[in-house]
Amino acid sequence: MMLSGRGVTAVLGPTNTGKTHYAIERMVAHGSGVIGLPLRLLAREVYTRVAERVGASAVALITGEEKITPPGARFSVCTVEAMPRETKAAFVAIDEVQLAADLERGHIFTDRIMHLRGREETLLLGAGTMRRILERLLPGINVIERPRMSQLFYAGQKKITRLPQRTAIVAFSADEVYAIAELIRRQRGGAAVVLGALSPRTRNAQVGLYQEGDVEYLVATDAIGMGLNLDVDHVAFAQDRKFDGFQFRNLTPAEMGQIAGRAGRHVRDGTFGVTGQVQPLDEELVERIETHEFDEVKVLQWRSKALDFSSIRDLRASLDVAPTVTGLTRALPATDSQALDYLSRYPEIIDTATTPDRVEKLWEACALPDYRRIAPAQHADLISTLFSDLVRFGTVNEQFMAEQVRRADRTDGEIDTLSARIAQIRTWTYVSNRPGWLADPTHWQEKTREIEDRLSDALHERLTKRFVDRRTSVLMKRLRENAMLEAEISVNGDVFVEGHHVGQLAGFRFTPIAGAEGPDAKAVQGAAQKALALEFEARAARLYASGNGDLSIGSDGFVRWLGDPVARLAASDHVMRPRVILLADDQLTGNAREHVVARIERFVNHHIATALKPLDDLSRAEDLQGLAKGLAFQLVENLGVLFRRDVAEDVKSLDQDGRASMRRYGIRFGAYHIFMPALLKPAPAELITLLWALKNDGLDKPGYGELIPALAAGRTSVVADPGFERMFYKLAGFRFLGKRAVRIDILERLADLIRPLLQWKPGTTPRPEGAYDGRRFTATTSMLSILGATPDDMEEILKGLGYRADEVTAEEAAAFLSAQEPAETKADAAQDAQASEAAVAEPAAESAEALSDNDTAAQADAEASEGTEVAAAEGKGASGEAPTEAAETEAPKPVLLWRPGGRNENQRSGRPQQGERRPGPRGEGRGEGERGPRQGGRPNRENRRQDGKPERSGRGDRSERQDRGKPPQSARFESKPPRKEKPVDPDSPFAKLAALKEQMKK
Template sequence: MAGPLHPHARGDRKTVKAVLGPTNTGKTHLAIERLCAHSSGAIGFPLRLLAREVYDRVCAIKGAQNVALITGEERIEPKNARWHLCTVEAMPSRPDLAFVALDEAQLAADPERGHVFTNRLLNTRGREETMLLGSATLEPMVKALVPEAEIVTRPRFSTLTHTEPKKLSRIPPRSAIVAFSAEQVYAMAEMLRRFRGGAAVVMGALSPQTRNAQVAMYQSGEVDYLVATDAIGMGLNLDVNHVAFAGLSKYDGHRRRRLTTAEMAQIAGRAGRHHKDGTFGALAGMGGHDPEFAPEEVYAIEEHRFPPLTRLFWREAEPRFDSLNILIEDLESPPFRPELATPPKAIDLAVVKRLAEDPDIADTVRGRGSVQRFWQACSLPDFRQQGVETHARFVAKLWQDLRRGHLGADYVAQAIAHLDNPSGDIDTLQGRIAAIRSWSYIAQRPDWVLARDEMAARARAVETRLSDALHGRLTERFVNRRTTVLMRKVGGDAGLLPVRLSDAGTVLVDDEPIGHLEGFRFIVDPLARASDRKLLLAAAERHLPALLDRRAEALAGDARLDAAEQAKALHLDAGRIRWHEETVARLDRGKTLLTPRLSLEPALAALPPLARDKVERALSDWLVRKLASPLAPLRKLEAVGSASESGPALRALLLHLIEAGGVLPRDEAKLERLDAAQRESLRKLGIRVGTFDLFVPAFLKPRALALWAMAADVRGLPHPPVPSDMPPVIAGKRAPLGYRRFGVQALRVDLVEKLLQAAHGSRMGARAKRYYLDPALARSMGLSTASYALLLRQAGFRVAIGRPLGEGAFGPPSPPLWDWRPPRPRPAETARPSVVAGNGAFAALAELIR
């Protein structure tokens, strides 16, 4: 209910800071630095585009697993996220957050959304620091409503200067032209396409993805001009030198009015970024409708002097839900401070009042929970911008399903699929994007939609496809791709067109992209007009052999470089040789496991024969060098195993050892078939005969095992998983290659022998029949006591647990003592009752071993 500020809104002057100033003062950058300096926090932005941009920046600093993005249409919330980037409406109300910031806080004076910003300004606080960012016009309101705040003003980094009006044909490059209707935006962009090559288009009705794509086209220099509505004034950091106003008045939803000087400055401030100065001015040649800045407006914009705000809009943020009438009464209640004003009728309140007048709907809203759920449905934003009546009908249909529970997944999926149509003109696609944004918002509600994650992902995918299509339509309409000019220049002879390959692999015809090379495959540009496609493809086919020949030379050259340089371009991945991340060859079965054969990708068949042979020889030599050092220990075994003088038993053992990856269980080795000379050969080859396994210690390396596994996969040999590194112990139910499993842990085979050597050393040095084995070495490897005991028992050691202390006796318990008997085959033992009394640690160990 209306009343004083919430208790947690108050704090000392050090906890709340208002950072005020014009555009390009680094306020948002400062807030990001302060957010990252705290253990947790959140920043509320006016646009989801801004929230997404800052989310990507914070993820790069803190890691994506620690950062959340929360907007009406998108929620990325890792389980342990501590830093939150949100739209203002979606900001979490959590007193445990150390830092909270509100961006563009002067929007509390906006008639449509101002009450949300005012509520955050008054009541949302960080545990350690709160930051309010906004225009200097907000200063009086901060002093009145947040007297504990420390006010910091920041000057603009660069100067903003007014210039005389210019015609559109004389507007300098790297300029933005601002209009205030879609028709005027299209007209400006069409004229720029005709005599300046084209323009990017930015409007508030575009989806963030389309807007980003258009801005990227401008930022990359593909076009030198940007045509935009006043949506450019917030959330876009652009390389703009000059802002030209095609008008100075707009329709605000109620009437046509002249822009305020603060609104003019917000738009003009896009010119010049950081320490680069910018200019602004009006557009001339508008047929008697030329906009003109008044001298006092120019002075105000250049000097950043604007009338201070005298009131902020406020609405009860926590209305009662006892009934629809009480809800409406609370939402229309007057403010509790003279600095606050009741906002004009917002769309959500208008929808509530409109539906409350319908008895068929009002009768379904009974009870506190039902009223609250109905208000949440009415709060669905009007993304379609079609007015109260149309939006109320959509909400009414939604409520008929919501009041019975969740929306069915089939119903939501069908609604989303209905909009998944990338055909149509610009206006049609904008309408579909607005509609899919409504379903994206609906799909984010966990209490509205079954299979929320799946439906939200589908809605995002459809919005992405529609946005891509809209970007294509805008580019096609307002950017001259010069292909028709090329046709007029050369007629029908495609051979006259100059074709070259860019460093990025793009195939250019007279500097116009017509496709790109992926490895040695030519992919046609999907945006090439059908009428131009035949000519451009003919030009590409005429020149492609020469382009591919040069590319083959580059590949062969990279294959001949030393290992350090090769790693930048060539590498092996899952049986494929990849060059700059494109597959150029694959491994096939060779004569032996360790000598796989190389097969070129079919795309390289387009190479001239000499170039193809050169590439194949270079890659074959590269593969031999790549495998030589890691597989050398097994290659020695292969060489001896192929010699007839080695004898059948040794040859079979070595072949078996190679096919097992250098580690073979001893009970499969059939060592009894080897004579003394053959056993000596094993030693000379570096093969260690262990208690449980035969293995090659020099081959127990991650790189060597990975290459062996790749060769085994090519040959179709099954094998255990290969570890990415070689830690002493790995937990799991299946032992990786090079490990032996003891209970729930697997120990590297060379360390198995190290532990057993230490145990036998203790045995040999003991004077008594039973002796103590210190588990410290095993624990230092990460092996548990139970796994260590199991290892010892399998190696022939037996444990004896000391008797428990008698009643009344004190002192440490007797440690377990071991003795050893060479293991020999014997029938399975029957279960024996435990002979250890008590419930101490040694009794538990004895029970575990038993």
């Protein structure tokens, strides 16, 4: 069906005829309008010009990657792809309509040319080669031809180094553009670069270098041929072949004329020529370019818009429909149709796209542009992921999108890396601007735009650093002009004077670069100091108004603002109230300095009160009385952890009301510790160790900061280093036991596993795994799992907790269990004994969830444990080494039966263990030899048999096995010597507690 051209005007002519300017003038003369441009870069430029005319509130910018849509906007500036299919606007204009013949994008231009109309006026802007085809397709169209405002002349071939100033050098690959720009930097001071893949922000910044005279040369691709307004006097072709998306081919005369026409603006004439390896142009081609006489466009690319979404097969068939109008030809498969071809072979897509709505949604997803220029199969995979999310959840999975955006949100790397990240973020900018694709599109539009701007600035900086000798091309120019030097400070803190890097500003400290000397050094430094004085005041104001999220406290004791150190912490009289020492140069003075200090102090106090809230609340508790208040005081003094043995008498005397009142503050009464589980998390634990290190000059002590990563990773135990400061283990929530340090909440879970094994009575059923005779137990896989320990580590840990070991063979254990449990068969007993042995030899991972008290009272003691377990790997120890072949052939190890025991010889004699300090006034550092948990009565301190003789010790008593005629020295135990009474300060809170306890006893 032939369309009518009534009401349509075609304004045709070569470059520099003012066509775009004419369209803008006509559009603002109407009440509403839409204009479509071929490039996002050009759309940005036209949007700025229209906004200057009618105000930004009246203009919308709509591209595939960006939307600025003020409420009630009367005018819309779009890329041609983003133009609406239908509009009620009074005016419509389409620029560069000759692109309707382009093999890749032409069908989109053709569709807009033939179907999009304004109510009052429609303009088609383009080259004169479109006249005949437009008149054939749109009968009745009004054609206006505009002549070029200036002349264009051929200047022949010249070397790159001899090209005149204000020259644009054209190449068609990024590598060639960079190579030419590098050569010009070395020979002529520098060049700006413009590529179609650059973001508008980077492109504008590069063009700004050229337009403002900082550089005299511009190296670009054919992106400058699409209406970019530049003050170019000469255009030099460094290449005359390009890849058009399908093949490498020579430029057509019309394409060369479009690019060469950028030379000369308004009434100023321009020249064009060739350079590099390009041969001189023949006379016929030169004449055609100078007179703008090119072959007419004979056919336009076309693709049916009557798509059938009944099925994927029907959709593909409708895309292959041939045009019925003379002058149109079916377009080659574009990126979207290629993606559809790939996806139509995916089984999951075939199974999902079963309804017209879903097929239409699939086609909508296929429209995602391939900004990254990756393989078609990879692009199809991304579309498949997006389509699956849209079908299953209604929106794109924002966690997946957040991860992709996070990967692109980095400004490190060189030019190619940053260009690739810009292409990546453009993909997600497009996704965020698709209606209905995201649950929170506004957030992602702002996020991706911010990242693209940041990457664009970084890319501009890398391009300038690589291709512009700023000191040669800018600084000397300003000095020749005898002008005041201008200094600037980048977002990264780099200080520049006229673009020359003179130092680095971090926080409120400036560090000049080394070697800043020479006759102009004083002027440069003076300009830098002037800029720094203003910057310090501005930064002080920003810091004072900043949120707590911009500030942080590092494990090194430094306070950082946006990553830069601005202060350091030092010890004070109160461990939880450190002093703040400002790190700033002398230029920060007066009220600005006072505001910075006040803001940092406020943040530090807030951070400590928030991260250590349980401890802070406990220190301020008003409802605790008597013994409970005393225990709370001790717990605060010890930063949240007490060994139960050190306060055993107080805990024993504490009634249930007192315990309940302490539990309300998050205090746990465990078998071995009184502690606050909330403080075992990485952030509180790291802050606690930092505060203690500040108070005790421990920032440089061995072990500081080593345990926090293990705690953050969920490690339940770590290999202990005797050289580390022992207090760090305790503050981080770990307990030294043998060769390992175990997290204290895991020790309480171990007590929960052991308790029922010692309470089990022989003859009752079922017998828990690990129970033996009601007095002894064996290590189980659950114990090994929660500790992340090997059997040898388990032996050290249990001994450290005060348990003693007896050795029996697997056969003896099976026989004993068989005698104790007649209901079980001998085979069952033997199997049970083998399981006990396997539990020691092969620890397996197990997830344990609950952490309960060892206290006698309330149901509230069974509370959930904080932290994640790291179980021992199957068949491996904590070291991660697999058992060797020799170990597999060893004789079966005896079964260890554990029972509550007495104190070992070292502790009986008062000697500390290897690598362990003597107990301090608060009991820190005690490890092995503690009293065992009070299961079923008090531990057997003497550890003797019924006949009065010393009982044989565990497998660690090697001397006994060597000489059974003599009892081993380690088997002799003595009762604990009486505690020496110390004089009590009558003003101490402990004196009042002691008096209160005496009254309670009476």
